[in-house]
Amino acid sequence: MSIGNSPEDDRPSLEDDRPSIGRALQQARIDAGLTVDEVSSSTRVRIPIVHAIEQDDFSRCGGAVYARGHIRTVARAIGLDPEPLVEQYDAEHGGRPAPTPAAPLFEAERIRPERRRPNWTAAMVAAIVAVVGFVGFTLVNGADSGDDSNVAEGPGAGQTATPTKTATTKPTEVKPDPTDAIAAVPKDKVTVKLTVVGAKSWISAKSHNGKLLFDGTLRKGDSKTFQDDERVDLILGSAGAIELYVNGKKIEDKFESGQVERLSYTKGDPEVG
Incomplete structure (x- = not known):
């Protein structure tokens, strides 16, 4: 009795036998009778990117998220189920990133102290009140001093003020000289x-x-x-x-x-x- 791998272990798995993502998309496009230009027009995925995907080059997609989206879009356009291809992509390229837990972020945001902004409205109101008060004070003082001067310059006791007639002159009409x-x-x-x-x-x-x-x-x-x-x-x-x-x-x-x-x-x- 020999110790070692059984013949079944030497057989390749079904996953190893399946074609690459690019080869599967290319074969399905050819079977559908479509050109790369036609696929690009219907999916709005640029022609160089379609060629690159069919060569299993996903570097031109701009990242894993865009690569998954392009695989889904092209697969649907040529009548192929996109989900197995996306799963194959995740298996070959490290899978999807794990989602970030929301609770720690929420706790951090709740504990973080909120910065208080200066209350510009209150400052403006206070400045306006100060200006109005200063103007009112100036007007009152001006009116008081004006009254004192009128009393000092008025007619003496027992004298009657004589109203002064102001001479009014009509403006002289200036007629244009034809010369x-x-x-x-x-x-x-x-x-x-x-x-x-x-x-x-x-x-x-x-x-x-x-x-x-x-x-x-x-x-x-x-x-x-x-x-x-x-x-x-x-x-x-x-x-x-x-x-x-x-x-x-x-x-x-x-x-x-x-x-x-x-x-x-x-x-x-x-x-x-």
């Missing part, structure tokens, strides 16, 4: 100023070479000023709504409301073109 406006405009240019005094008016203004200076609608109160070296051409859509100054001089022509006027002005005294 000032004329003097303000340059002599070597044509200056045209438009002001809408009616409801609104469409305006178009061009320089002597046809350059468009303005084209649009102005409403009541709007003003525009145009200048050119030689000539300014105007089209007034509603001339009666316009007050017109040319080279500092007001144009007295009576335009009718709604009337379209085409005007041209040059340097010097304004002339209607």
